Amino acid sequence: MLASQTDPWIQTIQLLSCGSQLPDIGNKMSFRARRCASFGNDGAPSTGPSLHRVVSLLERISPSTVTIAWRDSTSCSYGAQIWMGANAKVxxxxxxxxxxxxxxxxxxxxxxxxxxxxxxxxxILASAIATAKAV
Incomplete structure (x- = not known):
């Protein structure tokens, strides 16, 4: 292997540890910043379509409480996360x-x-929850 080429395994590990959307893998971001890399600067989820995120309704606990499975290969995974009903502030x-x-x-x-x-x-829109089937 030429000295100028980067080992594919090293590239894979760097991308997994820092997030696939970071422009500079060698920078010294905090762990919080790295795990939010796919969300942008404010920590809010990206607004574009996401091929790496799977969101599923697990259970309707009450009219205002549901359990969601959230799996995002670039930031986090929650197998059973409690979500509460509210009005959107933004x-x-x-x-x-x-x-x-x-x-x-x-x-x-x-x-x-x-x-x-x-x-x-x-x-998640309440209307999307209302039409979703629990898995």
Missing amino acids: SGVCAMSGAQIERGDRIFRPRHSKPAPVNAGAM
């Missing part, structure tokens, strides 16, 4: 359907906890 994109969310729409969001989950800024 506009965004539904993590389940990809539909536009407007401020004031009825949504579900991850339950508040300390430390905050990586996907704390994510939202």
Whole structure:
């Protein structure tokens, strides 16, 4: 192997440890910044379509509480995460359907906890939950 070529295994490990969207793998970001790399600067989930995220309804606990399976290969995985009903405080994109969310729409969001989950800024429209089938 030429000295100028990077070993594919080393590249794979670097991408997995720092996130596939980081422009400079060698920079010294904090762990929190690295795990939120796919979300952008503010920690909110990206608004574009995501091929690496799978969001599934597991159970409707009550009319205002659901259990969600959130699997994102670039940031986090929650096998059974509790989401609470609320009104959207900001506009965004539904993590389940990809539909536009407007401020004031009825949504579900991850339950508040300390430390905050990586996907704390994510939202799912209540209408997407209403039509989803539990897995």
